[in-house]
Every structure is written in structure tokens, then in C-alpha cells.
Amino acid sequence: MKRALSHPHMLLALRLVIGGLFVYAGGLKFLHPVAFADSIATYQLLPEALLHPVALLLPPLEIIAGAMLISGYRKRLATFTLVLLCLVFLVALGQGWARGLEIDCGCFGSESSSEQAALWAIGRDILFLLGLGWLYWKFLPPTPAASHA
Numbered sequence: 001m002k003r004a005l006s007h008p009h010m011l012l013a014l015r016l017v018i019g020g021l022f023v024y025a026g027g028l029k030f031l032h033p034v035a036f037a038d039s040i041a042t043y044q045l046l047p048e049a050l051l052h053p054v055a056l057l058l059p060p061l062e063i064i065a066g067a068m069l070i071s072g073y074r075k076r077l078a079t080f081t082l083v084l085l086c087l088v089f090l091v092a093l094g095q096g097w098a099r100g101l102e103i104d105c106g107c108f109g110s111e112s113s114s115e116q117a118a119l120w121a122i123g124r125d126i127l128f129l130l131g132l133g134w135l136y137w138k139f140l141p142p143t144p145a146a147s148h149a
Contacts (some may be wrong), residue, residue, distance in 0.1 A: 011138055014131050019069035021128070022082060025108050026062030029055070039106025043096050061085070069135075079136040086129040093122045 029036040037055035040046060046054060062085065068078035089107070096103040097118040105121040 011135065014135055015069050015072070015075070018082070018128060018131050018135070019066040019078070022062045022066030022085075023070070026059040026066060028108055029106065030059035030063065033059070036106050039104045042101060042103050042106075043092050044099075044101060045092060045095070058085075076136065076139045079132050079139060083129065083132045083136060086125050086132060090122065090125045090129065093118055093125065097122065 033052070033055045036059065037051045040051050040055055041048075061081070065078045065081040065085070068074055069082065093103065093105065097115065103118050103121075105117060107121055107124070
């Protein structure tokens with residue numbers, strides 16, 4: 001199984017799928033920044049003054065990092081950036097779910113606000129995080145072989 005997951009075509013497919021999803025999700029948010037700001041507000045984490053700046057800055061970051069992952073340009077940096085974004089999303093989703101908030105994830109545009117939708121988004125982000133973690137590990141430079149004395 002590990003060998004199949006390490007195959008160059010599998011790694012490319014994983015890069016394309018995850019990078020593509022981030023480009024798509026970022027694009028939807030970029031096209032509808034007010035709706036995304038409203039989604040961010042449902043988490044009750046940021047002061048109102050930061051809602052719109054975050055709603056304007058986060059989508060381009062997702063698009064750029066996703067495109068970098070797809071293209072292979074600075075793929076470790078892109079993967080690390082997307083890992084950090086997934087962690088932030090997981091913390092936000094988790095705290096909202098734990099507090100019983102009616103969260104509109106906002107991950108792929110405006111979505112339904114329900115406990116089931118929040119749990120689905122958490123599960124989806126965990127899968128993204130696992131895939132990104134695998135990619136990051138595979139992108140690490142090889143370590144020099146230990147010298148034999």
C-alpha cells in the first residue's frame with residue numbers, strides 16, 4: 001500500500017486533486033467575498049473589523065497555494081501553507097461545532113448550517129490534512145545515507 005501511495009502518478013493525482021479543490025474553493029470565496037465574510041462571522045472568532053480583510057486575503061492565498069501545488073512550483077512551501085490553512089480551518093470548525101454554533105462552513109461557497117454539515121467539513125479537512133501531510137513527507141529531501149564506520 002505504501003508503495004502504491006508513493007508512486008509518482010499517485011502523488012501527482014493527489015497534488016492535482018487537493019490543489020484543484022483549494023483553487024476551486026478559493027475561487028468561489030474570491031467571487032463572493034461578502035458571503036464569505038458572513039460565513040466567517042458565524043464562527044464568532046474574529047472581531048467585526050477583521051471579517052472583511054480576512055475574507056479578502058484568505059481566498060487568494062488558497063488559490064495561489066493550490067496553483068503552486070498543482071504546478072509543482074515550490075511544492076513543499078505550497079503543501080506547508082495548505083497544511084496550515086487546514087489546521088486553522090479544523091480549529092475554527094471544531095470550536096464552532098463544540099460550542100453548538102450554526103456554522104456555515106463557507107469552504108465551497110455558501111453551504112447549509114447544520115451539525116451534520118460541520119462534521120462533514122471536519123472530516124473532509126482531516127482527509128485533506130492527511131493527504132497534504134503525506135505529500136509534504138514525500139517532498140522532503142532525501143537524507144544522506146548514514147556512513148558506515
